[in-house]
Amino acid sequence: MTEPPGPMRQVQIAHIATEYYVHGKTRIEIAEQTGLSRFKVGRLLDEAVESGIVRFEISSPSNVSLDLSVRLRERFGLDHAVVVAIPTDSEVTVQEALGATTADLLGEVLADDDILGLTSGRTLNAMARSLTSLRCHNVVQLAGVAGPIQQSGLEVMRRVSMLDGVRPWPIYASLLMSDAQAAEGVRRQPDIRQTFDQFSRVTVAVGAIGSWVPRNSLMYENRALNDADRRRILDRGVVAEIAATLVTDSGEVVHDLDSRSIAVSEKQLRAIPTRIGAAGGPTKVRAIRAVLTAKLLTGLVTDSETAQQLLAG
Amino acid sequence: MTEPPGPMRQVQIAHIATEYYVHGKTRIEIAEQTGLSRFKVGRLLDEAVESGIVRFEISSPSNVSLDLSVRLRERFGLDHAVVVAIPTDSEVTVQEALGATTADLLGEVLADDDILGLTSGRTLNAMARSLTSLRCHNVVQLAGVAGPIQQSGLEVMRRVSMLDGVRPWPIYASLLMSDAQAAEGVRRQPDIRQTFDQFSRVTVAVGAIGSWVPRNSLMYENRALNDADRRRILDRGVVAEIAATLVTDSGEVVHDLDSRSIAVSEKQLRAIPTRIGAAGGPTKVRAIRAVLTAKLLTGLVTDSETAQQLLAG
DNA sequence: GCAATCCTTGCTCATGTGAGCATGATAGTT
DNA sequence: AACTATCATGCTCACATGAGCAAGGATTGC
Numbered sequence: 001m002t003e004p005p006g007p008m009r010q011v012q013i014a015h016i017a018t019e020y021y022v023h024g025k026t027r028i029e030i031a032e033q034t035g036l037s038r039f040k041v042g043r044l045l046d047e048a049v050e051s052g053i054v055r056f057e058i059s060s061p062s063n064v065s066l067d068l069s070v071r072l073r074e075r076f077g078l079d080h081a082v083v084v085a086i087p088t089d090s091e092v093t094v095q096e097a098l099g100a101t102t103a104d105l106l107g108e109v110l111a112d113d114d115i116l117g118l119t120s121g122r123t124l125n126a127m128a129r130s131l132t133s134l135r136c137h138n139v140v141q142l143a144g145v146a147g148p149i150q151q152s153g154l155e156v157m158r159r160v161s162m163l164d165g166v167r168p169w170p171i172y173a174s175l176l177m178s179d180a181q182a183a184e185g186v187r188r189q190p191d192i193r194q195t196f197d198q199f200s201r202v203t204v205a206v207g208a209i210g211s212w213v214p215r216n217s218l219m220y221e222n223r224a225l226n227d228a229d230r231r232r233i234l235d236r237g238v239v240a241e242i243a244a245t246l247v248t249d250s251g252e253v254v255h256d257l258d259s260r261s262i263a264v265s266e267k268q269l270r271a272i273p274t275r276i277g278a279a280g281g282p283t284k285v286r287a288i289r290a291v292l293t294a295k296l297l298t299g300l301v302t303d304s305e306t307a308q309q310l311l312a313g
Numbered sequence: 314m315t316e317p318p319g320p321m322r323q324v325q326i327a328h329i330a331t332e333y334y335v336h337g338k339t340r341i342e343i344a345e346q347t348g349l350s351r352f353k354v355g356r357l358l359d360e361a362v363e364s365g366i367v368r369f370e371i372s373s374p375s376n377v378s379l380d381l382s383v384r385l386r387e388r389f390g391l392d393h394a395v396v397v398a399i400p401t402d403s404e405v406t407v408q409e410a411l412g413a414t415t416a417d418l419l420g421e422v423l424a425d426d427d428i429l430g431l432t433s434g435r436t437l438n439a440m441a442r443s444l445t446s447l448r449c450h451n452v453v454q455l456a457g458v459a460g461p462i463q464q465s466g467l468e469v470m471r472r473v474s475m476l477d478g479v480r481p482w483p484i485y486a487s488l489l490m491s492d493a494q495a496a497e498g499v500r501r502q503p504d505i506r507q508t509f510d511q512f513s514r515v516t517v518a519v520g521a522i523g524s525w526v527p528r529n530s531l532m533y534e535n536r537a538l539n540d541a542d543r544r545r546i547l548d549r550g551v552v553a554e555i556a557a558t559l560v561t562d563s564g565e566v567v568h569d570l571d572s573r574s575i576a577v578s579e580k581q582l583r584a585i586p587t588r589i590g591a592a593g594g595p596t597k598v599r600a601i602r603a604v605l606t607a608k609l610l611t612g613l614v615t616d617s618e619t620a621q622q623l624l625a626g
Numbered sequence: 627g628c629a630a631t632c633c634t635t636g637c638t639c640a641t642g643t644g645a646g647c648a649t650g651a652t653a654g655t656t
Numbered sequence: 657a658a659c660t661a662t663c664a665t666g667c668t669c670a671c672a673t674g675a676g677c678a679a680g681g682a683t684t685g686c
Contacts, residue, residue: 006421007377007395007414011386014371014379021369026644026672039636042673048371053379056334057368058327058361064320066327066366073324082320101320108319339642339674352666355643 005051016041017048060085064101068307072300075311076292080105080276080299083307091122094280094303099126102206102278102301109274110135114203117142117264118160119243120153121208121218123278128159138167140198142205143243143263144175147218169195173262175244176224180259187262199264205272207297209279210241211287217241224260232256240287242277242296243269249286251293266296274298280306289313318364329354330361373398377414381620385613388624389605393418393589393612396620404435407593407616412439415519415591415614422587423448427516430455430577431473432556433466434521434531436591441472451480453511455518456556456576457488460531482508486575488557489537493572500575512581520610522592523554524600530554537573545569553600555590555609556582562599564606579609587611593619602626 005013016034019025020041027045031038048054060066065085073081082105086097102123110116114136118124120143139160145153154170161168171192177183186192210217212234219241220230233256237248244261246254253266269275276299279288285306291297292310302310318326329347332338333354340358344351361367373379378398386394395418399410415436423429427449431437433456452473458466467483474481484505490496499505523530525547532554533543546569550561557574559567566579582588589612592601598619604610605623615623 007375007418008393008421010373010375010377011379011382011393011395014373015383015386017369017371018380018383022371028672037636038673040634043634053371053373055370055372056330057370058330058335058366059368060323060327060366062320062323064323066324067331069324070328070331073328080321080324082324105320108321341642350666351643353664356664 005047010053013044013048013051013053016044017054020045021054062101062104063097065304065307068304068311071311072302072307076300077295078292078297078299079274080109082299082301083304084280084301085304088281088303088305091281091283095123096126098123098278098280098301098303099128100130102127102276103130105276105299105301106131106204106206107133107135109276110204112136115140115198115201117199117202117205117207117272118156119143119205119207119263120146120156121210121278123280124156124206124208125159127206127278128156131160131163134160134163134166136204137165138169138198138201140169140195140202141171142199142202142207142269144171144173144261146175146210147221153218169198171195171262174222174224175219175261175263176222176257177260177262178224178226183260183262192262199268200271202264202272204274204276205264205269206276206278207242209277209284209287209291211239211284212241212246213239213286214283216281216283216287219244229257240290242291245269245296247287247290247294247296249290249293251290251295253294253296269296276301278302282306282309285309285313318360323366326357326361326364326366329357330367333358334367375417376410378617378620381617381624384624385615385620389613390608391605391610391612392587393422395612395614396617397593397614398617401594401616401618404594404596408436408439411436411591411593411614411616412441413443415440415589416443418589418612418614419444419517419519420446420448422589423517425449428453428511428514430512430515430518430520430585431469432456432518432520432576433459433469434523434591436521436593437469437519438472440519440591441469444473444476447473447476447479449517450478451482451511451514453482453515454484454508455512455515455520455582457484457486457574459488459523460534466531482511484508484575487535487537488532488575489535489570490573490575491537491539496573496575505575512577513584515577515585517587517589518577518582518585519589519591520555522590522597522600522604524552524597525554525559526552526599527596529594529596529600532557542570553603555604558582558609560600560603560607560609562603562606564603564608566607566609582609589614591615595619595622598622598626 019030027038027041031041063085065083068083069081084097084101115138117140157170210219238246240247244263245266275297277297278301280303332343340351340354344354376398378396381396382394397410397414428451430453470483523532551559553560557576558579590610591614593616
């Protein structure tokens with residue numbers, strides 16, 4: 001971006017730039033039309049870019065913030081990164097928007113023979129609401145119901161089950177039991193075992209991310225945890241959870257609750273080729289970073305402000 | 314501009330488009346980086362343009378409306394067309410802006426060995442005020458002073474004369490005489506004759522355009538004209554004047570006043586290779602179109618609203 | 627006046643790119 | 657299951673383009 005050229009030169013450059021970029025003519029055609037040499041045309045086009053007369057505006061027709069998406073992808077080595085350009089109003093609007101975009105993303109990523117794995121969570125509820133059809137036939141619930149309210153926890157699977165041709169593999173159980181033995185008992189149940197057997201076949205997983213510090217997690221609220229549990233886990237540096245996998249800032253996985261959880265294990269999760277997280281909002285930034293650091297995800301759907309903070313950190 | 318692609322595809326396209334257009338990488342480089350074939354990259358770039366993810370924005374760093382300039386140029390077969398993007402506020406602000414841009418244009422167009430010809434007029438006064446230096450050595454006044462006020466009519470030459478290294482060839486006379494004999498007498502004056510002798514050497518002319526219908530012309534006001542003159546000329550369909558050349562809507566030149574005028578003749582004017590008109594504002598549209606139709610100009614500086622009306626007509 | 631310098635211009639040749647085609651996959655239909 | 661239409665993919669070959677260079681012209685300094 002140097003000195004602006006004189007007005008006539010600007011007009012000439014603009015003419016050539018329009019012919020080349022907008023009308024798609026070749027430099028040689030333009031040269032013939034204008035009587036210039038093709039080299040001259042090329043240099044004027046260079047000048048058009050340098051002087052800022054042509055600018056390349058790269059923007060999404062929908063509300064995807066492309067620049068942030070690309071940077072996020074490269075920064076955290078993701079295969080799929082989608083940043084939704086929305087103001088961080090309320091948590092609810094963020095979740096709605098992320099849910100809708102995650103639904104779009106699924107429609108794009110999924111193939112017929114994929115097997116989809118889902119966790120519960122409010123963003124995923126929003127996603128389920130936006131889904132009108134699903135290309136794949138099997139949907140596997142990856143974790144028991146996290147929050148205190150069974151009703152909303154089951155909504156994801158309930159909605160997905162209503163779609164044409166979908167075979168659901170639900171988990172009618174809470175995410176956490178109060179002791180290992182109870183969990184073992186639940187896992188032995190035939191219907192739950194059936195679902196667990198699907199974990200290894202899942203090819204695409206979509207999961208919510210819970211934040212323990214600051215607190216924004218349905219798992220944290222789970223009634224099977226007592227205060228001692230929560231304190232102990234926090235003391236071990238846990239800041240985030242995905243499915244029932246607990247993660248610290250440095251990306252280490254804490255296995256404290258493994259034996260008590262009704263969910264896909266860390267190992268099983270990592271075996272899934274495509275693992276997309278859907279989370280956003282200011283309370284989730286630290287948790288998302290932790291989960292990304294742990295390399296638990298291959299994709300992320302988030303909002304623009306969160307993306308910026310992830311990139312800044 | 315078809316269906317927007319899915320979010321991930323958008324991100325991929327955005328990435329590729331950024332690499333190609335903004336960072337200037339080749340398709341082959343991008344193909345190697347991303348693992349795609351160069352054809353795939355090419356098709357994604359096509360899609361980027363089609364879907365509107367990349368847009369080519371062509372805009373002036375100064376306030377030149379490039380699109381209109383180009384269209385004006387092509388529509389009227391001009392070599393130089395500059396449309397200044399200003400709201401049509403008062404006549405004065407339009408004249409100021411046109412003057413400043415015309416000065417820029419001169420700085421660009423003029424070479425050392427050019428000989429500049431000027432008429433008088435308010436837009437040209439504004440131009441003279443904006444001129445800080447002039448690359449050429451000889452400036453020739455092409456027409457006597459048009460308006461009733463000698464003072465302002467001479468301002469253009471006065472200002473230009475003050476610039477470094479400029480040799481002025483002024484005409485200290487009114488544009489029109491009351492009869493042919495008086496005009497003949499004036500033309501015989503040695504100093505005026507000297508200036509007239511320069512006409513054939515002038516290479517670049519800048520002229521104001523006067524409008525007779527609607528009325529916005531200093532020439533029309535000239536005291537050497539009586540009401541009968543004015544009526545007769547209007548009856549012959551004259552709508553515009555440049556220097557002392559009268560033009561009708563259809564672009565015909567009316568020679569009614571030739572013998573009485575102290576100015577470059579139509580023939581002499583047409584012999585000048587570069588002839589730039591500077592005029593704008595709603596009252597001048599019809600006059601400008603007439604002068605353009607007469608092919609009296611090779612260039613035009615005007616405002617955006619006037620340009621739009623010229624193109625619309 | 628002359629040389630040194632810079633800038634502009636258009637060239638060559640290696641490289642990048644587009645049009646059109648053949649191939650293989652996919653989806654819908656009989 | 658076979659057939660057809662459609663689409664995506666990657667090829668060839670002709671064409672468009674970029675990097676670097678050499679010639680000409682202008683500018684500057686002595």
